[in-house]
Amino acid sequence: MDKKSNKMLVISLDALGAEDVPVFTRLPNFRRILSGGSHCFNVSSVYPSLTYPAHTSIVTGCYPKRHGVINNTRIQFKRLSPDWMWQRKYIKTTTLYDEILRRGRTVAAFLWPVTARSRITWNVPEIFANRPWNNQIFTSLYNGSAAFQAVLQKNFGHIRNGRSQPELDDFVIECVKYTLAKKRPDLTLVHLTDVDTQRHLHGTLSGEATSAICRHDRRLGEILDTLETNRLLDQTNIIVLGDHYQKDTFTAIYINYWFLQKGWITVKGGRLSQWQVYCKNCDGSAYVYIRKGFGYLKDAVREVLLDLAGDGDGGIEQVIEGKDAAALGADPHCSFMLEARDGFYFLDGFRSPSRQVDDMNVRDGDEPMRATHGYLPGKPGYQTVFMAKGPDIANKAEILSMCLVDEGPTLARLLGVTLPDADGRVIRQLIRTVPQISVKEKKEI
Numbered sequence: 001m002d003k004k005s006n007k008m009l010v011i012s013l014d015a016l017g018a019e020d021v022p023v024f025t026r027l028p029n030f031r032r033i034l035s036g037g038s039h040c041f042n043v044s045s046v047y048p049s050l051t052y053p054a055h056t057s058i059v060t061g062c063y064p065k066r067h068g069v070i071n072n073t074r075i076q077f078k079r080l081s082p083d084w085m086w087q088r089k090y091i092k093t094t095t096l097y098d099e100i101l102r103r104g105r106t107v108a109a110f111l112w113p114v115t116a117r118s119r120i121t122w123n124v125p126e127i128f129a130n131r132p133w134n135n136q137i138f139t140s141l142y143n144g145s146a147a148f149q150a151v152l153q154k155n156f157g158h159i160r161n162g163r164s165q166p167e168l169d170d171f172v173i174e175c176v177k178y179t180l181a182k183k184r185p186d187l188t189l190v191h192l193t194d195v196d197t198q199r200h201l202h203g204t205l206s207g208e209a210t211s212a213i214c215r216h217d218r219r220l221g222e223i224l225d226t227l228e229t230n231r232l233l234d235q236t237n238i239i240v241l242g243d244h245y246q247k248d249t250f251t252a253i254y255i256n257y258w259f260l261q262k263g264w265i266t267v268k269g270g271r272l273s274q275w276q277v278y279c280k281n282c283d284g285s286a287y288v289y290i291r292k293g294f295g296y297l298k299d300a301v302r303e304v305l306l307d308l309a310g311d312g313d314g315g316i317e318q319v320i321e322g323k324d325a326a327a328l329g330a331d332p333h334c335s336f337m338l339e340a341r342d343g344f345y346f347l348d349g350f351r352s353p354s355r356q357v358d359d360m361n362v363r364d365g366d367e368p369m370r371a372t373h374g375y376l377p378g379k380p381g382y383q384t385v386f387m388a389k390g391p392d393i394a395n396k397a398e399i400l401s402m403c404l405v406d407e408g409p410t411l412a413r414l415l416g417v418t419l420p421d422a423d424g425r426v427i428r429q430l431i432r433t434v435p436q437i438s439v440k441e442k443k444e445i
Contacts, residue, residue: 005416006391007232009180009188010239011223012058012112013216014051015196015373017245018042018383019204023213029221030387033240037389038430040399043407044377045244045384047328048282051373052085054243054404055113055191059096061408061422063329068092069114070331071287075280077272077348086127086143088118096408097187099417105186108179110172112189116143122183124149124175126191128163136162152178165197166215173219177226184232187415192216199246203370237390237414241407245382246371247284250343250357253315255279255286256350258304264297265350272350277301279338281346283374287325288336298335305336315344315354328376329423345372377403394432402427 016024018041024030046057046064048071056062056069064070069085076082088095091114097107101119108122109115116125123144129136141149156174161167169192176190194215198208220240227233256272256279259265264277276294280287288305290297302319309316318339326332340346347366360368375382386399386407392414405424412419413426 005186006414007184007186007188007236008239008390008411008415009190009223009227009236010058010241010411011190011220012055012192013195013240013242014191014193015199015244015246016213016216016242016385018385019245019381020213021385023210024217027214027217029217029224030240032224033220033238033387033389035389036395037238037387038394038397038399039385039387040402040427041383041385042399042401043242043384043386044401044403045373045382046404047325047330047377048285048374049244049377049382050282051196051243052113056091056095057404058241058243058407059112059189060091060093061405061412061419061424062093063405063423065326065329065332066093066421066423071280071282075278075289077275077278080271081130083130084127085114086116086125088115090114093421094419096412096415096417096419097189099412099419100187100415103417106183107187107189108176108183108185109189110176110179111191111193113191115189121145122148122179122185124152124172165194166212169194169215169219173222177222180223180226180232181230184230192219196246199371200369203248204246205248206370234391237388237392239407239411240385240387242384242386243404244373244377245384246373247342247375247379247382248371249345249369251315251345251354252347252357252360252366252368253340253344253354254347254349254352255288255305255308255338256348257353258308260350262300262304264301267350277335279346279348281348281374283345283369283372284340285330285374285376286338286340286346287331287334288338289333290335301335305338315341317341339376345369345374388430392432394430397429399427399429 050072052072053064053069056067060067073082073084106121109120110124111126116127125144127143129139152175160171194212198212202208259277266274278289305319308314320337322335325337357368360366409422409424410427
């Protein structure tokens with residue numbers, strides 16, 4: 001990387017979408033980013049449009065089938081709470097932060113997905129204790145920068161209330177402000193989930209979601225003020241982006257219920273013990289896997305799924321063949337992929353064909369959500385956003401459309417590095433000055 005390259009701060013506002021433009025463009029600190037900066041209010045996510053695949057696509061420029069993070073959670077059918085793809089080891093390609101570190105520069109990350117056990121200089125990973133013998137503090141320390149996290153916990157731990165919002169994002173912002181002032185990283189990655197949490201709990205257009213956007217405006221202001229106070233504002237390219245939007249829901253559907261009726265799943269002691277065919281949820285979409293050695297069931301499985309899709313009340317909008325799902329960027333190893341109708345989403349359970357959200361209870365192992373994501377990115381009203389301002393950012397450029405995979409190559413170009421395996425393109429209209437790099441970008445406009 002060119003030694004004169006400016007710093008970069010990437011702030012991901014999980015579940016902020018183009019539908020929020022009328023709200024956040026009126027807020028003072030969002031306006032500070034938009035004034036003199038550039039933006040795109042028509043950004044397509046990746047498929048499935050989930051947080052972990054999306055954030056990995058942002059820093060790799062690759063679709064999930066390429067970078068390997070094809071879902072939020074792993075296939076662990078015997079566990080009520082499967083592990084998430086927390087660790088860097090699940091990413092099969094290089095990342096933006098790997099390329100910065102390779103050049104001897106520094107990186108800080110705060111709850112950025114799929115960074116646990118990475119080489120990031122100052123890392124507070126997004127991970128939670130998922131075993132009864134573990135606790136949250138030990139799990140975080142082990143998977144991130146232990147000494148650094150200990151200092152943050154000592155100074156700001158009183159703000160946090162477990163994983164509850166808005167306290168979690170308020171804790172993160174204090175950690176970011178401290179790190180920007182004391183450590184001055186070359187690249188800082190920040191993941192804030194307040195809006196996403198409120199939408200899951202209360203719905204996309206709820207007052208709680210709007211209040212979370214307003215809290216984000218205050219948080220942005222605190223970060224901008226910190227940069228200005230420490231004379232970093234003029235040398236920092238600030239990126240504010242979303243990863244996906246959400247859609248309102250009222251019913252969860254359980255495809256594994258039908259597989260159980262067919263004898264393709266075996267249950268013992270109330271838990272799944274064996275499977276030949278299994279449905280793994282991605283919230284608004286779902287993978288269907290046929291176990292190796294049982295490929296002869298594929299036609300029968302297709303027939304069951306198409307019958308369910310033909311039932312208007314069944315919740316399935318589309319049955320996608322595995323090869324077509326791969327063409328959309330999803331897991332190439334699935335046999336089928338299912339897309340939910342508006343108002344529906346998938347869960348992994350098998351005790352009933354469906355349940356109304358209002359009748360669900362977390363204690364039963366279900367996750368009642370009044371809005372969620374994971375759907376096909378091209379659906380109307382489901383786009384996200386990208387905003388940028390800084391010394392290398394073009395003045396008032398408006399990009400009509402882009403994809404999440406375009407963000408990684410564009411950010412890499414701003415930092416003077418390259419992502420050689422990226423599927424996306426460099427959005428040159430966003431860039432005012434282009435640092436020299438040794439390897440020519442394969443795709444750019």
